[in-house]
Amino acid sequence: MVNNKLTLADAFGQAAYIVGGHGSRKVKVLQEALEQVDGETFSDHYGNGSIIDEFQQEMADVLGKESAVFFPSGTMAQQIALRIWCDRAGIKRVAYHPLSHLEIHEEDGLKELHQIESILLGKADRLITLSDVKAIKEKYACLLLELPQREIGGQLPAYEELEAISTYCREQGIKLHLDGARLFEITPYYGKTPAEICSLFDSVYISFYKGIGGIAGAILAGDTDIMQESKVWKRRHGGDLIGLYPYILSSKYYYNERVGKMGHYYEQAKELASLFNACHGIRTIPEIPVSNMFHIHFALAASEVEPLLVQMAQQFDIAITSYLNKTGGNSCSFEMSTGDRYDTVPQEKLRDALTWLDGELQNR
Amino acid sequence: MVNNKLTLADAFGQAAYIVGGHGSRKVKVLQEALEQVDGETFSDHYGNGSIIDEFQQEMADVLGKESAVFFPSGTMAQQIALRIWCDRAGIKRVAYHPLSHLEIHEEDGLKELHQIESILLGKADRLITLSDVKAIKEKYACLLLELPQREIGGQLPAYEELEAISTYCREQGIKLHLDGARLFEITPYYGKTPAEICSLFDSVYISFYKGIGGIAGAILAGDTDIMQESKVWKRRHGGDLIGLYPYILSSKYYYNERVGKMGHYYEQAKELASLFNACHGIRTIPEIPVSNMFHIHFALAASEVEPLLVQMAQQFDIAITSYLNKTGGNSCSFEMSTGDRYDTVPQEKLRDALTWLDGELQNR
Structure with missing residues (x-):
């Protein structure tokens, strides 16, 4: 009718x-993830404990990075990565696409909480190119690339372009951060492993509720010293919860279910x-x-x-x-x-x- | 042996x-809380949806405030409350006990993320008194009182002292914020309802994993305009998750189990x-x-x-x-x-x- x-x-x-x-x-998404878990398993405790350590290590290995930290959200993880790169460079400026999540979905957290300026690279309706990157005259600490670029339908640069941008950034001393909210989703097209793609980047964020279909949660990965510093900022942001395990367990469960x-x-x-x-x-x-x-x-x-x-x-x-x-x-x-x-x-x-x-x- | x-x-x-x-x-704490929940219940969605709205309203009513917002942590909720009071006053300074959670457990998030200075009131080994409050000459936006004062064993001022501090702050235009991580726990001693105690304060934070025994999560309550603004900051902090329901459902469950x-x-x-x-x-x-x-x-x-x-x-x-x-x-x-x-x-x-x-x- x-x-x-x-x-x-x-x-x-x-x-x-x-x-x-x-x-x-729906709530059954969490219930299903918890069905297999032994109720006697201990909660994580303010970022410590085997339930969080083991998942962080697993994700560090998958991403080919020294270390990884579990965060409640990508918003928190990415602002923190950029903050650390800016502090190290002594330059409070980063560059990203005009439709980056940080620019349009985070109420200007990067500016309001970290006083970091953004350079909007290229045009809103297309991908960032190597020429866009080369054209910036201002100094900045970090370039964030989102793969795929969600707000324009999930487009991807050619892998060679990505490699060229990575090489250029390394030459120029610009840190390269990956917004990999949908990293696993692009591995079939590139024909690369997550670790191969991540090797082009200095720091990487991945999400567990896009293609993986978990409830919430994110991983930030990179060198151990950066990850240690990110834990301090995680506490400052109010993200170092006494127990993040509802998100860790569901992330792990749906990662195993769907990454293949x-x-x-x-x-x-x-x-x-x-x-x-x-x-x-x-x-x-x-x-x-x-x-x-x-x-x-x-x-x-x-x-x-x-x-x-x-x-x-x-x-x-x-x-x-x-x-x-x-x-x-x-x-x-x-x-x-x-x-x-x-x-x-x-x-x-x-x-x-x-x-x-x-x-x-x-x-x- | x-x-x-x-x-x-x-x-x-x-x-x-x-x-x-x-x-x-242990994980069974979450499993038990979810056992009674219909799996077909919809997740909250970035702070919206009946699962979060209803709990926020219930807590606003319990605390006698217009409005309440659920946060992943008290660290996040309290920094945000103080930030809003500072912005309104145009003074980036607050006062609290030398052993306040903000001073000793948050890696200076208030200073690092919000550039808010703290005045440490009174002495570390005793409660803040009305005389301490009256003795401050500097201008500040907000006084935070923690009831009970955890780091000195959970001490409480006499209720009359609390009322006098509240009256003084209102006269002076100083906002009074309650760190009520253990608010429900003090109601028997004072012989007051949560709403009666909260009526002395302009904003209130409560926790769900102390006496309530939930997993994590917090409520911030106050006037509706303040709470609306707190949601913007919650997003900036990276706490506006696509789904906070694992904490909401467990908070609600253990609140009902233990508040009595x-x-x-x-x-x-x-x-x-x-x-x-x-x-x-x-x-x-x-x-x-x-x-x-x-x-x-x-x-x-x-x-x-x-x-x-x-x-x-x-x-x-x-x-x-x-x-x-x-x-x-x-x-x-x-x-x-x-x-x-x-x-x-x-x-x-x-x-x-x-x-x-x-x-x-x-x-x-």
Whole structure:
């Protein structure tokens, strides 16, 4: 029964099949992660104890770094990494993409808490290039690169470009920090291990609730002296909790569950993007995904797209998004990340739904 | 079998009966809290969602404040409260006890992240008095009072003194902030509700892993405009996690389990302190506890006390502490907080053990 008064978010919530993600963020995600854990296991205690030490060491090894520290959030971990690099250089300035998480999602924490200025490199709608890096005349302590660049659909530079930027930074004494919130997700495209990619960087942050699908939590990795200093800042930020184990245990559990599936998610994303690109007035960025994520752009106003997606969800029981971002008077977009749910969607139903959507879009 | 090579921490870990606390900090604490929760319950999402909203509202009501915000830690919550008061006053200076948590346990986060100076009020070994407050000539934005003052055994001012300090601060335009890490624990002694005590303060922090026995987490409460501003700072600090529910659910669970038992814990503490004070060379601070906590001081070097406590643990299967703080060449101390475990200790065994300890101490 079609009810066109339904919001897109409601239609999304009611559809039997959701195309992206691993599943809803519900308490059972934590319950499942804890099912296998011996209740007699001791909590970590203000950053110490085997439950945190062992996971930190495991992640240091995976990332090919001397040392790693578990943080409640990437916001905290990354500000701290940049602060340490600035203190060492004696320069309170860093460079990153105009749509970096630090610039648009953190209420200017880097500036307000650390008095660190940012140089916005390149343009908002494209990747940072070696030429952008070379063009900066001002002195700065650290360059942050986000791989993939999430806000432009999860694009990636060619690996050779990345290597050239890394070499240039080392020559210039500029520290290179990786915002690797989706690091595991890009390993299939680059055909590199996490450690190989991280070897280009002086410090690295990874997240456990994107492709890994945990609850929250982050790792910062690098040389031991930097990591020791990061623990002091973690306490200052209020992140050195008496027990971080709910996040550590769930990060570990879902890391083990999903890190081996990143190639599969990547293949899903390429397949799904090609289905969207076959629709009238839809294009994906990147056209061919380089990880499990991409953005889907409609050449039509959100107010016209929304009822179509509501109808599609009701008619085919397939939901592709709960929201639309207006990107202009006559365009809108949303983000897609493939994951465990994709394989539960009947392929024929999905193709029927997108064929129907294509037809509707042609009539606009 | 007595093994005198055992460390105090090991002897503590092996004893059948531990006198203080609620129990070991183990993963089962979280598992138990989650057992009753419907797995289909949605996570909070960056500070929003009913799971966080409802608990925040419940705590605002308990504390008699307009609004409350859940934080991962008190370190984060309190720095932020003081920062907001300083920004409003245009004065980057606050006052607190020389042994305040902010001064000795936070790696100077307040100074390093917020550039806020501290005035240390009164003396380290006693409570802040109204005279101390009146004696400050410098301008400052906020006075932080910790109730009870943990580092001196959990002492409390007379309620009338507290009221007088509150009145004075209001007259002078100084904001009064409560470090209420152990607020629920002091309600039986004062014979006041949390809301009555909090009415003397402009902002209040409470903790969920002291007397409440949760895993981690804190609430900051006050007027709605202050709380809204605190959310911005929470994001800047990296504490606005995509999901704080592991701490929220466990805080809620153990709050409901234990908030009604604070009077009982207080009675236990008074009884236990009197047993210690009956021993030669032992005194407690306060002599008569005013909450569930107190400090136990030996007039003997830690190196002499430690083997006695190891032996006591092995001979009577009763452990009273896992550590000793050296407080001078010939003295040492440790902290005691009574809780659920106290009632599991056979009273006769405890009295026998302390009688034996008294005898041993008399021979030194």
